[in-house]
Amino acid sequence: MFLPGAILLLVYHYFPTFGFVIAFQDFIPAKGFFKSEWTGWENFKYILELPNFYQVLWNTFYISLLKVITGQIFPILIALLLNEMRIRAVKRTVQTLIYLPHFMSWVILGGILIDILSPSKGIINQIITALGFEPVFFLGNPDIFPYVLVGSDLWKDFGFSTIVYLAALTSINPSLYEAAVVDGASRWKQTINITLPGMMPVIILMATLSMGQILNAGFEQVFNLYSPTVYETGDIIDTLVYRMGLVQAQYGLATAIGLFKSAVSLVLISTSYYMAYRFANYRIF
Known part of the structure; x- marks a missing residue:
């Protein structure tokens, strides 16, 4: 049972890392890695x-940071309301409806958003x-486009985070609420003093x-929604790598950008796991 997954992991995640040598070459496909x-x-x-x-x-950073912030706050509020x-x-119906976009690809959602936001027929x-x-x-407006990305990403994925926070709510001891009711605490005070600390x-x-x-601002989303008119504020590292590597055939430069992103991501992921272990006692093994 383990072998098929291990083979897929090796073929699609580990073997391709050898291609990072292209970042240090003037790579020509006809000559290959060694020549x-x-x-x-x-x-x-x-x-x-x-x-x-530096603008890219x-x-x-800006789009990703907004997605992280909204992707934390909004699901918590919805979980508390549910x-x-x-x-x-009604509760289960709402859960299903908000979770449904999570299963749709950005190809489908991108077409829906283009129709909804059309300046003439939307x-x-x-x-x-x-x-x-x-x-x-x-x-098509560079000033608005980043916030369209953040809002549409929130619409697609906040349902999944909401489910996680609802699961966290079930772990809170009901006797705490019973004691709070006896003490005369309102629902708001119960939320502030019991629910949120229990979810923390x-x-x-x-x-x-x-x-x-x-550093993952969402390649699929941006690729399906952006255009040259919004490159100034909507172009991200992954779309730049796509254009330089696959469109312009500058393989060495595209790989160098991707390797730079991977190095920074490695530092951020290592820091995040340390903080998760330090503050939430989370371990990956």
Whole structure:
């Protein structure tokens, strides 16, 4: 049972790491790894001198950080609201509806968002124009596009985090609430003094583990929604690697950028696991 998974892991995750040598070469596919000219650190020096590299790096950090923050706060609020819901049928229906987008690919959701946010036929802009305002080009305005990414990512994935926090709520001892009721504590005070402290280990765990994803701003999402008009604020490391490597065939430069991202991610993931162990007693083995 273990062997098929191990083979897939080796083929698709470990064997390809040999390709990192391309980052130190002027790689030509016809010559292969062993005959392409070695350039040392030249590819890294070149990408650090690219005029848009630091803007792309900032976009990646900014979009990822907003996703992490909203992806922590909003699910906690929804989990608390669902926990207060007493009609089980309604509660389960809401859980299913908010969890459903998590199973859809960004190819499908991207098409849905393009239709919804269309400046001419989208339902959002139809409502805006009906209220007497000018239509908004959500996917073509550089100032708005990052927040469209954050909002749509929240819509897709907050249901999964909500389920995690609901599971954390079930671990809180009911006798604590009974004692609070006897003492005359309101529902709000019960939430502040019992519910949130009881959820805190899971909240800390989810927050620290999300640090490892700070450089993953979501390639599939951005690729399906962005356009050259929003490169200024919407271009991220993964889309830059895609364009340089697969579109422009600059394999060495694209691999150097990817290796740079992997190195930074390794530091962030190591830090996040240490913090998860330090503050939430989380271990990976």
